Amino acid sequence: MGIDRIGKGGAPPIDPSGGAGGVEKTGSVEKTFSVEGTEKTQAGAAVGTVDASAPLERLRAGEVDVNGYVDLKVEEATKGLDGLAPSDLADIRQMLRDQMATDPGLVDLVTKATGSPASPPEE
Numbered sequence: 001m002g003i004d005r006i007g008k009g010g011a012p013p014i015d016p017s018g019g020a021g022g023v024e025k026t027g028s029v030e031k032t033f034s035v036e037g038t039e040k041t042q043a044g045a046a047v048g049t050v051d052a053s054a055p056l057e058r059l060r061a062g063e064v065d066v067n068g069y070v071d072l073k074v075e076e077a078t079k080g081l082d083g084l085a086p087s088d089l090a091d092i093r094q095m096l097r098d099q100m101a102t103d104p105g106l107v108d109l110v111t112k113a114t115g116s117p118a119s120p121p122e123e
Helices: 039-047 054-060 066-077 086-102 105-113
Strands: none
Touching: 054 066, 054 086, 054 105, 066 105, 086 105
16 A cells, blocks of 8 residues: 555646746734733733742852751642641651752752752751
8 A cells, every 4th residue: 555646756736927826815914913911811910920030049149058948839839729637738748858959850850950969958
């Protein structure tokens, strides 16, 4: 079984006018492309945005050390979990801190972002 035009000899016929054949311009564009957010997305963007560079900027300014940076990122990552029981939330945050200090992939990301790895958790 062959694929169209393979082994059929030559290229397909070309439109003598130089166009793609059958494509015509029917009118001008009335409106250019634009993106308009809804009221909900605009309000959410103003109220619910998190400055992702803030923890890194605080680290670079010397306000926090690498472990403080990790703590800020963990707080940022668990911000939406405030409805959980405090003990469950604390356990999740501790697990995330531990992984950011021990998991090779996460240690590499923290090191690339900060210049040094976070210290491993104390037993």
